[in-house]
Each structure stands twice: as C-alpha cells, then as structure tokens.
Amino acid sequence: MNEQTAPGRVGDVRRRNLSLVMDSIARTGDAKPSRAQLAAGTGLTKAAVSSLVADLVESGLVSEVGLYRDGERGRPGQGLELSARRGVVGMEINVDYLAVGLVDLGGNLRFHSTVESRNRGLAPEKVMERLGGLAAEAIAAAAAADISILGGGLAVPGLVDEQHNLVLSAPNLHWEHEKLNPQNLLEGAPLGVRLSNEANSAALGELWYGAGRPDFLYVSGEVGVGGGVIIGSELYTGPGGSAGELGHIVVHPDGPGCSCGGAGCLETFAGQEAIFEAAGIPEGSLGQRTELLLAALTAQEPRATQAVHDAGRYLGVALASSARLMDIEAVVLGGHFAVLAEWLRPSLISSLERYAPGLLDPSNLTVSTLEHSGTLLGAAGQVIRSVIESPFEFLLASKLA
Amino acid sequence: MNEQTAPGRVGDVRRRNLSLVMDSIARTGDAKPSRAQLAAGTGLTKAAVSSLVADLVESGLVSEVGLYRDGERGRPGQGLELSARRGVVGMEINVDYLAVGLVDLGGNLRFHSTVESRNRGLAPEKVMERLGGLAAEAIAAAAAADISILGGGLAVPGLVDEQHNLVLSAPNLHWEHEKLNPQNLLEGAPLGVRLSNEANSAALGELWYGAGRPDFLYVSGEVGVGGGVIIGSELYTGPGGSAGELGHIVVHPDGPGCSCGGAGCLETFAGQEAIFEAAGIPEGSLGQRTELLLAALTAQEPRATQAVHDAGRYLGVALASSARLMDIEAVVLGGHFAVLAEWLRPSLISSLERYAPGLLDPSNLTVSTLEHSGTLLGAAGQVIRSVIESPFEFLLASKLA
C-alpha cells in the first residue's frame, strides 16, 4: 500500500488558501489588488481574505502599499503587493560567463551583474570562488536597498541532481559528477540555494516573466542545444530529470556521430559550433565569432546564409517531431536562435510546414524577450515560486526564528 | 486576474479524504484492507476512516466482504473492496472490429465480447447501431450478475472532442468531424458514456491494469501508429488533445510523403500497411495478412525479415527522439508491434543503442500483457477512475436520486 497522497487535515485548507492569495497577488502584478478584489478574484469571502492577508503581512511576504482608488465612490482599498523588501539571488554559470542578479518577490530585477569568464575545463571550486565574488555584490546591493535575501537559485548548463547539489554532467564545461556547495554563496539565507539546469531555468524565466504561455517549448541555443518543456504552467523534467534534450533528437538517421554517443542529432546541425563551422567562421571567442557570422549574414554571404538555412530546416524537423509527440503549440527561441531568428525563421517555418503541416502556427513561434536575464530570473523564480506555493511553511519557519 | 484554482473550503478536506480512502482500497486490490489498515496506510485516524468508509458503503461504492484475519490475536477487521456490484461498460470501435466489456469497480473484466466488423467507410450511425447490439449484451450480462452500470467509456481510433462527443478526425475509418451519441448506448447510466482515443485508452489500460508504470510511452500499432503518453500516472494529452502522435514523428527528413500531409513519418515505415507492402504480403483481410506475415517470418523469408527489421529500426529512431525530449524510460508495445515483438526487438534495440545510447534499457521495453482487452479496460477505467478521484460528487448525485 504505497502512499503518495498525504491525508487532508483541516489545516490544509488554510495552506491552500494562503497560497491562493499569494498567487493571486503575484499574478495581478502591478495592479496591487485590495483585499476586496482578492476576495472577488479567488472566490473567498472578504473575511477569509482579511485573515489570510493578515498572516502574510505579518510574516513580511506581502506589504501594503498605500491607498488604492479605483471607482468614484466608497472607501478606497489598501493596495497589496509581494514584498519588495524580500529578494532572491539568481545566479548562472555558463561556458563563457558568470552572472548574478537580485530579484524581489514581485519579480523585479533589482540588481544585475555579468562578467566574462572562460569556465570550460576550470575546476568547479575555482568557478564557485569567482561566482562568490559576484554573489557578494548582490548581497551588498540587497543590503543597500534594505532587501532581505530569502534564498538563491543557481543555473548551470548540465544535468543536475538538485537534492544532492550534484552536477551529474555538464559536457560543455567538461564537468562530470561534480559536487557543488552553492549554500556557501549565500550564508544565512533561510531557503538556501537551489541548483537547476540552465535551459530549464530559462524556460521558467520565460513562463513567469517573459513570453511564456501555459504550454510551450523553450529552445535554448547556447554552446549546446537544450530545451525546457513547460506543461500546464509547470516544468516537465521527466522521471529521470533529463527531459527537453532537444539537441539530441534525431533529425537524420544517417547523420554524423554526436558527442552524446548518438548520431544524427539536431546539435550536429544546429549547435553553435556546427553553424560556425558550416558558415566558415574561424576559431575565436564566442563574441567575435557571433559578430563575424552576423556580418556575413547581413552581407548575404552564401556560405553563412546556407548554414543558418540548414540549421533552421533541421530545427524545424525536431520541432515537428516534438509537436507530434507532445502536442506543442508554442515555441520560444532563446540563445543563439534568438540572435539568428531573423535569418532562421524562413527555413524553420517552411520546414515545419513540410513535416507537420498546420500543427504549429508561425505566430506561436516567438523569440525570447528576456535576453540575458532569462536564466537568472528563472533560477531565482523557482525559489520565489516555492514561497508562493507554500507560504504556510515559510510562516512557520519565520515564526520559529 | 484569471483564476484557475478554486478556493479551499472546509468541506474540501472531506472530498479529498474520501478519494484518498477509495484510492487506497483500489490500490490495495485483492488484499481487501480493513478500516484500521486504511488508517495506517493513509495517515488518517481510525475515527476519520470509519466515518469516510461509512459514507462510501452507504453509497454502494465500497462493500464489506466479511471478516479478515491477519494477526493471531485481537478482533478481526472487516475487509473492504470497491463494490463488485457496480460496473462500467468499456467499448471500442476499431477499423476491423467492435468490442464491448463489462468492468466492475475493482477492475475485473466480468464480461467480454468482440465481433468482426469492417467499419472503414461505414457511416457512424450504422457503426453505432451495431455497437448498440453489443452493448445490449453487456447490459444483459450486468443484469444477470446483479451489477448496476454506472457509466461507459467508448474508444475510437481518432482524435476526439470529449466535451462535445465529436470525433474530429479518424482517418482510418474515413470519419471527419462526426457527431456521435454514445449516451444512447447506455440509457440511464448516471455517469454517461465518455468518448476517448483508442491509443490513449490502451495506455491507460496498461497503466491501471497491465504493464504500466508511473511514466511510460505506450505504442499502439493498429492500422495507424499511435501512442499514449503517461506522465506521473496520468495521461498527457497536450493543450490541443493530440499528444502521443508517435506515428508522425519524422524519422527520415528525405522520407516519402505521408497521409498526414507531412513527410518521413514513422507510419510510412512502420505502419501495418507499410510493413505488409515491404514484406510483399498481398491484399486481404487483416487476419489473413497477419498470418501470412508471421508465416513468412517463421520461415525466415528475407523480404519479410527485412521489412520488420526496418520497421524496428525506424521505431527505434522515433523512440530515441521521444526519450530525449520527454525522458521516457519505459515503453510498452501494443497492437501489431506486440505481435511482431519477437522479430522486431533486435533491430529496435540496436537502433536505440545507436541513436540514444544508454537512455532506454531494453528491460524497460515490454510488450502489452492485456492483448485485446487493454483498450476496453482503459476506456472503462477512465470512468472508474473519475469515481475514485471524486467520490464526493458521486455521493451527492446518488443522494439526490
């Protein structure tokens, strides 16, 4: 008799309603709803909302922001928002850079800093040390703005074991089964630091703060081609945690071997390296090569044009297969696919039309609007989201302290 | 302020716990748990379980089945089971046959009948009329066994709109946007008749009564190649309801055109028709052709062997891509893939090893154990499951009646 569902206790109702109210405030965003509006929106009575909001305000998660005047007559309401004085630090380790940001509960990026850093092949301890310096900046920024840091999120370009703070495999960093200690980056943060995958975090960033919809596929074009699958407004990671490996979908059964051990993978046709090579861009830093490629495309050089055209075509094959299997009806392009979108779109769309006619409307094929902060926002957002989803646990913890 | 979550009311606790108890009884299955065991298993107190079980017994969903003696000492418990006197009729329309079964709440197939029927191109009304005859047999069998019919499930090989009883498209039946009236098949059944897709129902049948696990992909090889995606013990249908279209995953970008309008689809390599043709099996009824093919395979005729080998190879490509995208770690083969499994497996496994090495362990590649009743069980199971998941609503309805 394996039990997965906890019994319903009377107190669960309050847990759920605390979350419902917080979520409602979060979703209403800049509108700063009053208690009465929340009651109307949630279906709870005004009395219940008042009681719930009182708990949330007391814990510091929600704050009143002055009077709110909407209609012409009547007593004005107290506007409510997720506290701007509670924040989460989002952090990102990628192949060519490190980034840190401070996000308040309302999802506003209050501080942001990126530094170039060639992390490929570097020891994890070394990278974490550098990241620690950046994190200290975020901590200082928080102190200056009187923001108390609840926790942090750290995104890395690889498969992670969140429970044990392990990076199981990050081929582009040359990391394999590395133990990180992200908690050290933010000592004393009550919710700790949560490790996550870069493409997944970017997908969540789009969902919560960008172009996302309840169901979509985020395509991350960094050094590798990754993806994040959002189903019903939740990240789908699969039983083993490695879902969304769009880069290793087979797009041609007779294609070349791939670093993953497979063959004919999308990444061998549409990865950064594959495109640069096919376009005839010489070795160099990522920034340089990208500039050269964009220049070549602007100049309509045939090799570059063809390379991007092919990448789009094969990306179309992968998206067609994905749309069939998962009924994906919206796609958000990120990373280098966002940069190349202008040149990529025509062949991508015609490929989709050829392999999955009518399934994916081109208007649902959008480009990330968050640029470089998407991953950061997503990494921090996961911690913010956990507070929105179970504020009761947070209340408990803060009462004990 | 779009609201999706209903507010938590005090009464919700009971809803949830009624479901928890029913689910617990269902999962314990043949063990017929006592109230005390349920209390231990669910984490509820004995008092709460007693009260919940009383409601369920009163409504007829659960019945006491005599004393249960486990330990040596102490008062023996009353064994509980989902009532064997409440049933759901599972029905299936397929291209070459019609089938009906009677399933009791405990998931036991109490009556089963299949008839050959060439339904391709037949008007839906005609087919429904024939099906009505079979349904009458099930109703008679239920009456004879003193089983009261709560509802029914009807599976068809096509995309359905469950809300409006529409078959949006069933290409293999030559149906397009047909309105069915499945309610007429079981007049007076309180929960009505629920329309569903054949591959999805078969997948659910495997999940609840067969080889399924919490996460797996069911591959249905009927006239078309379909699939059912089970994630976290739930069917994933996608935002548009058409997820799992494994047959139209692109396995070769230069492949031939497909009936779906795309190109290079798996179905053009591994569909029944494609295999028969490649194997050189002449036209005829499905049964005849299958026998010829099996005979040819047993005789190791090269053409047939090669045809099945190729089908396995391309199925491997599709499964490799699926495993990457959705982190699928288990597959159940049904339909003609189950029949051909013996000859299909070698090339399928080597293809998986080539395109997604290490991802899908061959031991997690199993064959359906339910044979022809899987779809039926799944179609009925959806109604049974809805009762297990919200017995409160059922109690209400039965109190009004």
Added chain:
DNA sequence: ACAATTAGTTTTCAATCTGAACTATATGCG
C-alpha cells in the same frame, strides 16, 4: 450635513479532523 457606496472587521455557525477514551471481538494461557 447626509445619502450612497465601497472596504474591511467582527460574530455566529457549520463542517470535519484529531486525540483520547470507550466498546467489541478475537486468541491464548492458567
């Protein structure tokens, strides 16, 4: 100044769980 209107609080009530005490029914040993 007062009616009208909207925001938010207080009070009473019902639902339903927990926990503890209690009753019911079995086994085993002297």
Added chain:
DNA sequence: CGCATATAGTTCAGATTGAAAACTAATTGT
C-alpha cells in the same frame, strides 16, 4: 472456563477554519 491481552472499530470533546451576515470605516457627491 475465565481472564489477560491484543486488535478493530465507535463515540465524544476540542480545535481549526471558512461562509454568511451584520457591522464599522472611509470616501464621494449633492
């Protein structure tokens, strides 16, 4: 046979919490 022991199931007081309705608070318009 009778009583200790053990387990199943029931009863009842107590706590939590939202609904409903009445009430108080704050603002605008005439």
